[in-house]
Amino acid sequence: MLPTAPLPPPAAGHKPQQDASQQDAPLLQVTGFSKSFAGFVALDGVDFTLHPGEIHALLGENGAGKSTLIKTMTGVVARDAGTMRLAGAAIAPRSAEEAVKAGIATVYQEVNLAPNLSVAQNLYLGRQPTRFGLVREGEMRRRASALLAGFGLSIDVGAPLETYSVAIQHIVAIARAVDQSARVLILDEPTASLDAQEVEVLFAVMRQLKARGIGIVFVTHFLDQVYAVCDRITVLRNGRLAGSAPIAQMPRLDLVRLMLGRELSEATARRSHAAAGPAGADVAVFTGLGKAGYVAPFDLTLRAGHVVGLAGLLGSGRTETVRLVFGAEPADAGTAEVAGRRVTLTCPREAMALGFGYCPEERKTEGIVADLTVRENIVLALQAKRGALAPLPRREQDAIAARFIRLLDIRPPDPERPIGLLSGGNQQKALLARWLATEPRLLILDEPTRGIDVGAHAEIIKLIRDLCRQGMALLVVSSELEELVTYADEVIVLRDRAHVVRLTGDAVEVSAILAAIADAPAGAAAAA
Amino acid sequence: MALRLPRIGTSQIVALALILAANWVVSPQFFDIRLQDGRLFGSLIDVLNRGAPVALLSIGMVLVIAMRGIDLSVGAVMAICGAIAASLADSHPLPVVLAASLGAGLACGLWNGLLVAVLRIQPIVATLILMVAGRGIAQLITEGRIVTFTSPELAFLGGGSVLGLPTPIVLTLAMMALTLLIVRGTALGLMIEATGGNPRASALAGIGTRLITVAVYVWSGLCAALAGIVASADILGADANNAGLWLELDAILAVVIGGTSLFGGRFSILLAVVGALIIQAMNTGILLSGLPPETNLVVKAVVVLAVLLAQSPRIGAQIAGLGVLFGRSRSRRRS
Numbered sequence: 001m002l003p004t005a006p007l008p009p010p011a012a013g014h015k016p017q018q019d020a021s022q023q024d025a026p027l028l029q030v031t032g033f034s035k036s037f038a039g040f041v042a043l044d045g046v047d048f049t050l051h052p053g054e055i056h057a058l059l060g061e062n063g064a065g066k067s068t069l070i071k072t073m074t075g076v077v078a079r080d081a082g083t084m085r086l087a088g089a090a091i092a093p094r095s096a097e098e099a100v101k102a103g104i105a106t107v108y109q110e111v112n113l114a115p116n117l118s119v120a121q122n123l124y125l126g127r128q129p130t131r132f133g134l135v136r137e138g139e140m141r142r143r144a145s146a147l148l149a150g151f152g153l154s155i156d157v158g159a160p161l162e163t164y165s166v167a168i169q170h171i172v173a174i175a176r177a178v179d180q181s182a183r184v185l186i187l188d189e190p191t192a193s194l195d196a197q198e199v200e201v202l203f204a205v206m207r208q209l210k211a212r213g214i215g216i217v218f219v220t221h222f223l224d225q226v227y228a229v230c231d232r233i234t235v236l237r238n239g240r241l242a243g244s245a246p247i248a249q250m251p252r253l254d255l256v257r258l259m260l261g262r263e264l265s266e267a268t269a270r271r272s273h274a275a276a277g278p279a280g281a282d283v284a285v286f287t288g289l290g291k292a293g294y295v296a297p298f299d300l301t302l303r304a305g306h307v308v309g310l311a312g313l314l315g316s317g318r319t320e321t322v323r324l325v326f327g328a329e330p331a332d333a334g335t336a337e338v339a340g341r342r343v344t345l346t347c348p349r350e351a352m353a354l355g356f357g358y359c360p361e362e363r364k365t366e367g368i369v370a371d372l373t374v375r376e377n378i379v380l381a382l383q384a385k386r387g388a389l390a391p392l393p394r395r396e397q398d399a400i401a402a403r404f405i406r407l408l409d410i411r412p413p414d415p416e417r418p419i420g421l422l423s424g425g426n427q428q429k430a431l432l433a434r435w436l437a438t439e440p441r442l443l444i445l446d447e448p449t450r451g452i453d454v455g456a457h458a459e460i461i462k463l464i465r466d467l468c469r470q471g472m473a474l475l476v477v478s479s480e481l482e483e484l485v486t487y488a489d490e491v492i493v494l495r496d497r498a499h500v501v502r503l504t505g506d507a508v509e510v511s512a513i514l515a516a517i518a519d520a521p522a523g524a525a526a527a528a
Numbered sequence: 529m530a531l532r533l534p535r536i537g538t539s540q541i542v543a544l545a546l547i548l549a550a551n552w553v554v555s556p557q558f559f560d561i562r563l564q565d566g567r568l569f570g571s572l573i574d575v576l577n578r579g580a581p582v583a584l585l586s587i588g589m590v591l592v593i594a595m596r597g598i599d600l601s602v603g604a605v606m607a608i609c610g611a612i613a614a615s616l617a618d619s620h621p622l623p624v625v626l627a628a629s630l631g632a633g634l635a636c637g638l639w640n641g642l643l644v645a646v647l648r649i650q651p652i653v654a655t656l657i658l659m660v661a662g663r664g665i666a667q668l669i670t671e672g673r674i675v676t677f678t679s680p681e682l683a684f685l686g687g688g689s690v691l692g693l694p695t696p697i698v699l700t701l702a703m704m705a706l707t708l709l710i711v712r713g714t715a716l717g718l719m720i721e722a723t724g725g726n727p728r729a730s731a732l733a734g735i736g737t738r739l740i741t742v743a744v745y746v747w748s749g750l751c752a753a754l755a756g757i758v759a760s761a762d763i764l765g766a767d768a769n770n771a772g773l774w775l776e777l778d779a780i781l782a783v784v785i786g787g788t789s790l791f792g793g794r795f796s797i798l799l800a801v802v803g804a805l806i807i808q809a810m811n812t813g814i815l816l817s818g819l820p821p822e823t824n825l826v827v828k829a830v831v832v833l834a835v836l837l838a839q840s841p842r843i844g845a846q847i848a849g850l851g852v853l854f855g856r857s858r859s860r861r862r863s
Contacts, residue, residue, distance in 0.1 A: 368726070384719070
């Protein structure tokens with residue numbers, strides 16, 4: 001494991017600016033933050049320290065607790081336990097507004113400004129300079145121009161915000177936040193929708209703020225950006241602090257391992273190929289499938305009784321890949337062949353007619369229909385496949401629901417309960433049942449074990465193995481690499497929206513996957 | 529099973545019963561029904577008869593709302609289709625009149641559906657277009673006049689009776705039965721509820737959400753056309769300025785009183801019609817009571833508020849928390 005010391009001595013020769021600041025008292029000190037949602041522990045005793053003039057990367061996979069940490073720090077969500085000090089004084093903001101007043105401002109990925117108002121109006125919304133109660137438009141524009149000039153931005157501040165690029169909108173949001181006397185600036189995935197040049201512009205602004213002594217918390221999924229601009233990294237995993245260290249002490253491989261892996265000894269545990277039979281006939285062959293700006297063209301062959309795993313960090317193109325395969329997003333390049341026949345996939349219905357099934361990652365927004373019962377949710381895909389004019393008789397629906405409730409041990413075993421009242425794991429099982437009821441040839445699972453309890457993990461993995469043995473082709477996206485290697489016959493690693501490495505047979509090892517994700521030679525694991 | 533209670537709609541039926549009882553108090557002969565010239569007469573029959581147009585509108589509206597949509601144009605579509613029927617009634621045979629009028633309603637619904645499903649315009653804006661333009665179209669058809677007709681065939685649809693029941697009631701019952709058959713007899717009902725509940729999940733489960741969206745607006749247009757025909761047949765003419773005026777709001781109200789959420793999902797056609805009857809029973813009651821008709825809108829608002837509050841989970845929770853009055857509301861809420 002990596003050192004998780006809260007404040008290691010500054011590394012020799014490391015950026016002097018930061019070293020100087022590290023000797024100061026911490027700007028923001030969060031101690032023992034905890035938060036549970038209805039029994040699910042989202043944050044468990046997390047400590048976080050930010051120094052003045054520090055750009056601090058906050059990393060972790062989906063559900064690691066990053067957003068919860070940010071929301072509890074900014075008062076959007078009330079914390080269950082923990083204390084927070086800003087420049088030595090205890091603070092406890094109860095809303096984003098109070099946090100801004102205290103000096104903590106947040107800029108979200110989706111810019112939270114009014115696109116139809118002018119840049120100047122956005123900068124001074126709610127605090128316009130006035131005279132006799134009237135807004136002094138000219139004064140406001142002068143101030144806005146001066147403020148943005150400080151960020152090296154010379155634009156017409158009278159034009160509506162929406163006429164500018166996303167990068168400029170971000171800088172305007174940052175300028176607004178900083179101008180409201182922010183000492184701590186939280187940037188929540190600001191770069192997700194920016195191109196490379198725009199990212200550089202944003203980085204320049206971040207470095208400038210750093211020089212002014214502002215502490216920046218930077219949330220991103222792009223490791224290159226972390227190493228380009230950050231001073232320190234904190235990694236969360238499953239709601240806990242996984243590690244925190246200056247950038248120089250955390251090479252890529254260690255970072256990826258902190259984010260995805262567990263103990264190395266556990267990670268290298270031997271996998272059992274015994275479960276998987278010999279690969280059967282090709283079910284679907286994709287050649288050069290891709291979509292510009294979505295995921296780079298890739299080749300993919302899915303065989304009966306064969307599990308292909310997709311690994312990579314969030315935003316690396318895993319979900320994008322499976323959406324192309326299922327036709328949920330139409331591809332603009334490449335060909336698909338199913339059972340030897342050339343096909344086009346432009347919508348889920350076509351994919352379903354070919355015998356595909358897809359359990360999406362976003363269970364709540366793309367999977368369940370919360371108001372409908374477990375039975376209705378289970379029969380939904382089968383009913384859609386049959387068409388509206390061939391309704392499943394109620395007796396048949398009941399039989400299907402009862403069979404899968406028994407088979408997958410869905411609890412409580414009440415088919416007439418609205419599915420929204422079930423736990424995450426049971427919802428996931430019901431969604432699996434939805435697709436199994438259609439008897440697919442190819443089942444695509446996107447993060448099938450995310451956000452569900454440990455017991456359900458084991459059951460779903462067992463189910464994946466069983467389905468594979470019965471000759472189904474499976475395509476599984478998973479961040480749980482230790483689990484993935486136990487059932488995958490082949491793992492494709494993605495980075496920056498492209499398939500970069502394909503591992504098969506005995507090469508399917510956690511260490512090899514981690515190395516591929518971090519873009520480091522496999523041997524580097526030991527050296528780190 | 530206690531879980532199924534909300535779909536039976538206890539609060540709506542209780543509300544309707546209370547209003548009917550109130551009507552009986554203000555007008556003791558409210559429940560008197562007599563047979564005269566082979567047709568039933570009486571205040572209760574009046575409620576059903578007068579309520580028919582809004583009930584017809586609410587049958588289409590409930591499907592649109594279940595899909596997270598809304599159809600503001602139904603009042604204007606009533607005016608268009610009523611104008612077409614009245615204009616053609618004396619010069620063409622009834623089947624042609626009906627085909628032209630219903631066809632126009634279908635086309636209006638198709639227009640709305642395409643705007644919403646294909647051009648992805650927000651339903652409230654998309655149907656607002658026809659709500660405004662439709663009344664103008666109706667005025668063009670009637671050339672700005674009130675068109676009258678004498679055709680007894682068409683008049684029968686408004687003033688006649690079948691087996692003693694006024695024709696509007698029979699048409700409404702028939703339309704309700706047909707809609708129930710189509711929606712609940714096939715898997716469409718499930719698909720509408722799924723799509724309204726979670727459009728993205730439903731599309732990924734292979735439901736043709738776009739086609740269903742178009743279909744519900746078409747059906748709403750058809751229901752509006754029928755309502756327009758009934759309204760015209762009733763007054764033996766078409767008044768483009770006033771036919772169906774503001775009835776879209778009554779129809780939306782009827783659907784909401786019927787327990788279908790404006791956020792889509794679960795819906796009940798039967799309870800939407802009950803909602804329409806609640807509204808009409810109030811209108812009739814105020815007329816019978818001798819109160820000035822101007823109070824109608826205020827009383828209506830109060831009653832509607834009461835019905836909606838009774839359905840609200842938050843209020844229900846407080847009532848249950850107090851442990852008073854409604855033993856049933858508790859089980860209702862929990863399900």
